[in-house]
Structures are given as C-alpha cells and as structure tokens.
Amino acid sequence: MRPQLNKTAENLEISGIRKFFNMVSDEQNVTSLTIGQPDFHTPEHVKNAANHALDQNKTMYTPNAGIMELRTAIGAYYQNQYGIRYEPKSEIIVTTGASQAIDIALRTILEQGDEVILPAPIYPGYEPLIKLAGATTVYADTSTDHFKLTRENLERHITAKTKCVVLPYPSNPTGVSFTKEELQELVSVLEQKNIFILADEIYSELVYDWRHTSIASFAGVGDRTIVINGVSKSHAMTGFRIGYALAPEWLARHMLKVHQYNVSCASSISQYAALEALTEGVHDPAAMRSEYQKRRDYVYNRLVEMGLEVYKPDGAFYFFPAFPVEHTSSLQLGIDLVRKGKVALVPGSSFSSKGEGYMRLSYAYDMNTIKTGLDRLESFLRRERII
Numbered sequence: 001m002r003p004q005l006n007k008t009a010e011n012l013e014i015s016g017i018r019k020f021f022n023m024v025s026d027e028q029n030v031t032s033l034t035i036g037q038p039d040f041h042t043p044e045h046v047k048n049a050a051n052h053a054l055d056q057n058k059t060m061y062t063p064n065a066g067i068m069e070l071r072t073a074i075g076a077y078y079q080n081q082y083g084i085r086y087e088p089k090s091e092i093i094v095t096t097g098a099s100q101a102i103d104i105a106l107r108t109i110l111e112q113g114d115e116v117i118l119p120a121p122i123y124p125g126y127e128p129l130i131k132l133a134g135a136t137t138v139y140a141d142t143s144t145d146h147f148k149l150t151r152e153n154l155e156r157h158i159t160a161k162t163k164c165v166v167l168p169y170p171s172n173p174t175g176v177s178f179t180k181e182e183l184q185e186l187v188s189v190l191e192q193k194n195i196f197i198l199a200d201e202i203y204s205e206l207v208y209d210w211r212h213t214s215i216a217s218f219a220g221v222g223d224r225t226i227v228i229n230g231v232s233k234s235h236a237m238t239g240f241r242i243g244y245a246l247a248p249e250w251l252a253r254h255m256l257k258v259h260q261y262n263v264s265c266a267s268s269i270s271q272y273a274a275l276e277a278l279t280e281g282v283h284d285p286a287a288m289r290s291e292y293q294k295r296r297d298y299v300y301n302r303l304v305e306m307g308l309e310v311y312k313p314d315g316a317f318y319f320f321p322a323f324p325v326e327h328t329s330s331l332q333l334g335i336d337l338v339r340k341g342k343v344a345l346v347p348g349s350s351f352s353s354k355g356e357g358y359m360r361l362s363y364a365y366d367m368n369t370i371k372t373g374l375d376r377l378e379s380f381l382r383r384e385r386i387i
Helices: 007-011 016-024 044-055 068-082 097-109 126-132 151-157 180-190 249-263 268-279 284-306 330-341 367-383
Strands: 092-096 115-120 136-141 162-168 196-200 225-230 242-246 359-362
Touching (some): 007 126, 016 330, 068 092, 068 242, 068 268, 097 162, 097 196, 097 225, 097 242, 126 136, 151 180, 242 249, 242 268, 284 367, 330 367
Parallel strands (some): 115 136, 162 196, 196 225
Antiparallel strands (some): 092 242, 225 242
C-alpha cells in the first residue's frame, strides 16, 4: 500500500509543450522554431560580475527578499523605465525566476473556490499553480479580438468568485501587447472591482512599436496589482533564474512569508549578476530588441506570403498563426510537420483549448535557422495542399 497523494498534484498533467517534445524527440534533421528563450549570449560584463561575486566569496544566504543593492536597482529601473515607484525595503522581492514569483503571488492571494480569469490562448504555467492554490481557472477567449482581452470580454467573465485576473503582456504565445489606451479600458472595469491583478511583464523590454506601459502605473488599480518581471528575457539570463515581484507593502509582506518558506532566497551569485544587468547593463536589451524586430518583420512577411492568417506581434518573440487544416488537431499537425516537413513548431493546444487550430512559432533564432525553418514550413504546406 502507498499513502494517498495530494489529489490536485496527482491530477496535474505535464505541459502540452513537453508532451509534444517527448513525442518527436527521436526525429533527426529537424529545424526547430520552438524554444522560448533568447538566442543571444549573456552580456560579458554580466558574466564577469558573476565571476567576481564568486571570487569575492559572495556565496552565503542573502536576505529573503534579496540583496538590498539589487532591490534598489530594480526600484530605480522601474521608476526610470515605467514611472512607478516601489520601496526597495518593503515592496520588492527577488525570486528564483519569474515562475517562482508567480507561484508565491498566487499562493498568497488565492483560496479554495476563488476564480482567476486567464486571457486565452495563454502560457500554460499559470493554470497548474492556480489549481494547486485551490482556485479555478476561467478562460476568456481572445481569438476574435486580435488575442487581446477587451473591456467587454473581461466584464463577461467577472463573477462574485473572481479573485484575480492575469494579464501577461507582451504575450506568450501570441506576442501581442497593450497600448496605454487599451489598458485604460481594462482599468475602467477593474478599478470598480475588488479584484487582484497579476501583471506578468517578463517581456516588457521586448516591445517594438511603442513603449511598454505597466498597468500598475494606473492610480485606480496600482494598490492591488502584483507585477512580475525578471532578467531572463531582457538580458538573455534564463539560466541565472532571477525574477522579481513588485507589490504594495500591505501585500508584499505576506508574499515574502510564502517566498521565505519556499526557497529562503534566490541564488546569491545570480543576484550580483542581475545587479550588474540592471545598472551597468540597463541599455543591453536595445540591441537584442532591434535584432528581434528585424526577424519579426521578416517572419511576418513570409507567413503572409504563404497565405496564413496571422497577426503581427507587438512584442516578445513569437507568432501564433492559424492553420486552415480540417479534421486534425494542432498536436497532430505539429507531429506531421516534424516527421514530414522536418520543422518543429509548438501546437497551439499547448496554450489551452482556445489555441486549437494555431501553432506557435518562435523567432528567437538566427536568421539562417529562421529562413530554413520557414522554407521547410512552406514546402510542407504546399506539398500537403494546405495553402
């Protein structure tokens, strides 16, 4: 006999992304346009800072919320970039990646029976954490509104049980973001409701056609908004695992308790690397953003020329084109693309059922890889008479 597991944990499924990779992992000579991480190397001066921290034996525990120098740098960064002031001592928590920041935020605010609104299609990392906190997900289908949550759509999904709405922008998997005016429309609804906002802004430095606006900057909702960010995407530091959560003091002090019992503190060496990134490397994202924008424009033109229905993304490094394929799932299409077309995209169903009929394409690759992948995609679509 075995003791009984936590039923919620037992019933969780591995992500659709991982299922797909497991299915096609043995295929050879496949061009992948799947990975959601920068293809740039971490800046040299950031790596040097990490090495220096090691040489200085900065290998001990840090304060639970992170070293004060880094929290101060994060506060200055958000004030300079987005015009929002957070108190380093009491409103900033350095976490083990943005994923852990999301986890402690949700576990702090959610209780059994609560509902969380997720604009779908959406990154699959939120729903399992919501379920583990005892709450329920409510998907708001955004596919008919250019993948953007509108005021009307938001209002339709708010109930007496709604505790939180998640706003990840720019979005994974669609790449869309919000203008300041579009955010104001959402604020006009949320400022009248007693609802938390979880704003996942991990791609905030990768917005191409306007400057990113944080919903936390709106006076009507800032006092109950939790901002999630980090250095993984902005500074090509995914393996350093440094994220952070920003929240008003009345909320952050409770999140810190959850964080403390979860990981104690983020890696000391990584914190000193992140300090370098957010001080001496504050302009590092600009060159990466410029290169991503060139890739975005190239991929968009190619997909349009193929005849695929696709929205031009505002940020991040993803496209989410629709595929006019009947009588098959996006998962099966992904498998066929790998085995017959020798190109890998992520099935849209990995991003909730609202992503069925779409595929996610990442352009976080060099131009040669992107061109080869798109050539193979086009050949497959023509050979199979899909376009």
